[in-house]
Amino acid sequence: xxxxxxxxxxxxxxxxxxxxxxxxxxxxxxxxxxxxxxxxxxxxxxxxxxxxxxxxxxxxxxxxxxxxxxxxxxxxxxxxxxxxxxxxxxxxxxxxxxxxxxxxxxxxxxxxxxxxxxxxxxxxxxxxxxxxxxxxxxxxxxxxxxxxxxxxxxxxxxxxxxxxxxxxxxxxxxxxxxxxxxxxxxxxxxxxxxxxxxxxxxxxxxxxxxxxxxxxxxxxxxxxxxxxxxxxxxxxxxxxxxxxxxxxxxxxxxxxxxxxxxxxxxxxxxxxx
Numbered sequence: 695x696x697x698x699x700x701x702x703x704x705x706x707x708x709x710x711x712x713x714x715x716x717x718x719x720x721x722x723x724x725x726x727x728x729x730x731x732x733x734x735x736x737x738x739x740x741x742x743x744x745x746x747x748x749x750x751x752x753x754x755x756x757x758x759x760x761x762x763x764x765x766x767x768x769x770x771x772x773x774x775x776x777x778x779x780x781x782x783x784x785x786x787x788x789x790x791x792x793x794x795x796x797x798x799x800x801x802x803x804x805x806x807x808x809x810x811x812x813x814x815x816x817x818x819x820x821x822x823x824x825x826x827x828x829x830x831x832x833x834x835x836x837x838x839x840x841x842x843x844x845x846x847x848x849x850x851x852x853x854x855x856x857x858x859x860x861x862x863x864x865x866x867x868x869x870x871x872x873x874x875x876x877x878x879x880x881x882x883x884x885x886x887x888x889x890x891x892x893x894x895x896x897x898x899x900x901x902x903x904x905x906x907x908x909x910x911x912x913x914x915x916x917x918x919x920x921x922x923x924x925x926x927x928x929x930x931x932x933x934x935x936x937x938x939x940x941x942x943x944x945x946x947x948x949x950x951x952x953x954x955x956x957x958x959x960x961x962x963x964x965x966x967x
Contacts, residue, residue, distance in 0.1 A: 719746035726779035740936040754927035805874030809886035811866040815859035844872035864895040882914040
């Protein structure tokens with residue numbers, strides 16, 4: 695493994711139903727541990743996590759609230775660092791990146807979608823989507839052109855000049871998805887992307903994520919409390935008691951249960967896709 699080497703090569707979609715080995719993995723997690731020092735001592739979120747994510751895979755990670763799913767996603771996207779262990783993205787050893795290298799990696803290789811859209815309300819949809827490109831130094835003309843193309847991709851070409859605050863919840867999340875992918879990353883990380891949406895809108899947004907995941911050859915990791923959406927992914931893993939339980943679809947165990955504190959999609963809420 696080398697420490698750097700962030701090429702922009704095209705990623706082909708691999709067969710994700712086979713065992714995920716190193717040879718077809720985009721992401722390799724080795725003996726990952728994360729703990730925090732608190733006033734009461736050390737709080738360990740997880741210990742000894744090791745798994746691979748295949749190129750082209752759509753992986754769901756489930757688990758009870760507080761299990762560390764969001765923290766894990768932050769580490770996988772180089773937003774946070776593990777206490778120990780190793781993390782490789784293709785040829786890149788993420789643990790060894792400097793702050794500047796990590797920022798460049800995030801801008802070029804990773805797209806993020808959160809439960810809350812984090813759009814700038816006074817900016818138009820097109821301006822919000824163009825921001826990551828402007829941050830990397832692209833011209834305004836080029837950034838706006840790519841932003842408009844992605845808004846068309848997510849079905850919002852006619853809303854490009856509307857301010858983010860004028861959009862519905864579903865539309866805002868679609869703008870967020872366009873913003874995440876306008877930089878043409880290889881990996882998409884989504885943390886409860888439908889958590890604030892009603893059931894019908896959540897289904898539409900997730901279907902859109904599935905479509906762009908397939909059409910753009912992405913490797914995607916989705917954290918969710920939603921049983922139905924998790925079941926539509928290629929593979930489901932559960933983070934519980936600091937450990938990762940592999941591929942629940944193969945074990946026949948339920949993805950979620952009442953004791954885990956997980957829930958299905960809300961039947962009412964911020965919708966309007």
